[in-house]
């Protein structure tokens with residue numbers, strides 16, 4: 001069941017990498033998708049479709065395939081209370097499907113991770129994961145600036161209009177990732 005707002009999807013033709021924000025789960029010293037547990041080896045992921053779209057068609061317009069990223073920072077509180085959720089920033093490139101609150105991309109690469117406020121095991125794990133990927137681990141307030149060293153935010157004019165209430169929109173909750 002796919003709850004994306006298909007009718008509003010647009011596919012801008014872009015050259016610069018786009019910046020986005022999302023979360024991962026700390027898993028085995030690396031980072032994995034929150035949605036399906038898929039690993040992000042080397043901090044990268046190329047989209048695959050489990051509904052039959054080939055590599056040349058991902059992300060497909062009427063599908064849920066693609067690597068997900070939000071336009072805006074994921075609230076710090078959505079990772080803070082958990083032992084294993086980590087926020088961070090990506091750049092997305094290749095084919096893009098733009099939605100109201102975020103986009104689905106063909107390829108993505110982690111460019112920064114968000115440092116938890118808490119001391120202790122989780123903070124050390126995030127720092128180690130960032131070092132392994134060769135990306136900075138920065139406080140929430142610095143994440144957007146760190147991301148913008150690598151790409152641009154998709155211009156609001158290129159995003160579908162926000163026609164759904166946030167509560168009704170999968171992107172406003174915990175979108176697939």
Ligand SMILES: [Zn+2]
Nearest residue numbers: 049053063065
């Ligand atoms: Zn698909």
